[in-house]
Amino acid sequence: MxxxxxxxxxxxxxxxxxxxxxxxxxxxxxxxxxxxxxxxxxxxxxxxxxxxxxxxxxxxxxxxxxxxxxxxxxxxxxxxxxxxxxxxxxxxxxxxxxxxxxxxxxxxxxxxxxxxxxxxxxxxxxxPWADQAEVLEALAATGDLAAQAKLAQGWVRAGDPERARAAYSALVAASPEDANALMSLAQLVAESGQKDLAIGYFKRVLELQSNSVAARGSLADLLEETGAVDESEELRVEIAEAAPDRPFGWKNLKSFYERQNNLEGVARVQGKLDALAPKEVKKRPLR
Known part of the structure; x- marks a missing residue:
């Protein structure tokens, strides 16, 4: 200064x-x-x-x-x-x-x-983002993957999903083992309505990061929307059983059974939730 x-x-x-x-x-x-x-x-x-x-x-x-x-x-x-x-x-x-x-x-x-x-x-x-994007595009063209990632992220922040998808597609093509880039591309593709393509991307993410709850949950939602109910149920069960002491996965599974009118499944999962609920402690009366 x-x-x-x-x-x-x-x-x-x-x-x-x-x-x-x-x-x-x-x-x-x-x-x-x-x-x-x-x-x-x-x-x-x-x-x-x-x-x-x-x-x-x-x-x-x-x-x-x-x-x-x-x-x-x-x-x-x-x-x-x-x-x-x-x-x-x-x-x-x-x-x-x-x-x-x-x-x-x-x-x-x-x-x-x-x-x-x-x-x-x-x-x-x-x-302005347009000025930054100009240079990042030139850098990405030289094979700079970090610049390609920044370019993709920037288009997401700028509210341009089409350019964001193109940038992430280029990043995934250059670095197919990049699970984070695949996840972002899968989400953008799903938002564009290309559900079958997005399902393929989410499955690839899970091949690279088998413990990704976000990818498993998104894939379960898409499978349910496309009619693959059994696969969706299997994934939701995996999410719940991976953290059996936490209610989130069980609540998600219960909602799924409710949408499928599976009363037996709802009752079974409700039993799990009841077991996780904190026990009410009875207060002893004052003498």
Whole structure:
């Protein structure tokens, strides 16, 4: 915080003016080699003068606005200048630098390392989801599964189930053993009305995580809705018996039997619930 205040203070302004004048002299003496000039900025940074180094890089970019290395280095220094990622202003300035650098070298292999930084800057800077999604999509296209997961989660939060399904489908295709991604995809597919497809996904989740109560419960509901009553009952019994001392599974099973008009089943499960109910303690009368 002190560095940012200093950078914007009258003394900081005076320093920038002095540094700009010094840079003008340096430009005249060193010619037009940005590498030599950035060496001076790095020496300033090494001396502990971060604001001074930022001023030098800003002045250098006025002379060399299309230099990719200068763009990214200044972005890193601007991020370092902030106390935390919550200092939105610093992140937004850094994002501008990364976005410009990315735009200058999208086809260059070395610019791939810019995308994580740009994604981080847009996320921490509170940028609109569309701006964040643009970078995450580019990252996901490079095979970054973490970016693909963030993209899918982001579309869920943005209220776009169609894009969320597409993003999760791509994630599952790239990482078929990812049970969490499969679970999310199954839920989205079920919500879209594709029950048979969702059933397949939930069954796959259970193959990977056999103790998933959420997957077993969702699968039981879908099987009941599609007429596979016996399979649904079997799953609900498994849920209840997996935690026999807890009433949740038994209550769920009782509701299922009630919907099926299975009075025998209702009575049997009610006996289990009665056994779990706390016993009423009779109070002894006061003498």
């Amino acid at each position: 002190f560095l940012r205040i200093f950078h914007c203070s009258p003394l900081g302004t005076l320093l920038r003016a002095f540094t700009t004048l010094a840079l003008t002299t340096l430009l005249a003496s060193c010619g037009t080699n940005p590498q030599e000039l950035s060496g001076e900025a790095e020496a300033t940074l090494a001396s502990g003068d971060l604001p001074g180094a930022i001023v030098l890089y800003e002045a250098l970019l006025r002379e060399y606005p299309d230099d990719l290395v200068l763009q990214t280095r200044l972005a890193l220094l601007l991020i370092r200048q902030g106390d935390t990622a919550a200092e939105t202003f610093q992140w937004k300035v850094a994002e501008e630098r990364y976005a410009r650098a990315w735009g200058l070298g999208k086809e260059a292999v070395e610019t791939g390392s810019l995308l994580p930084k740009l994604a981080l800057a847009r996320d921490a800077g509170g940028f």
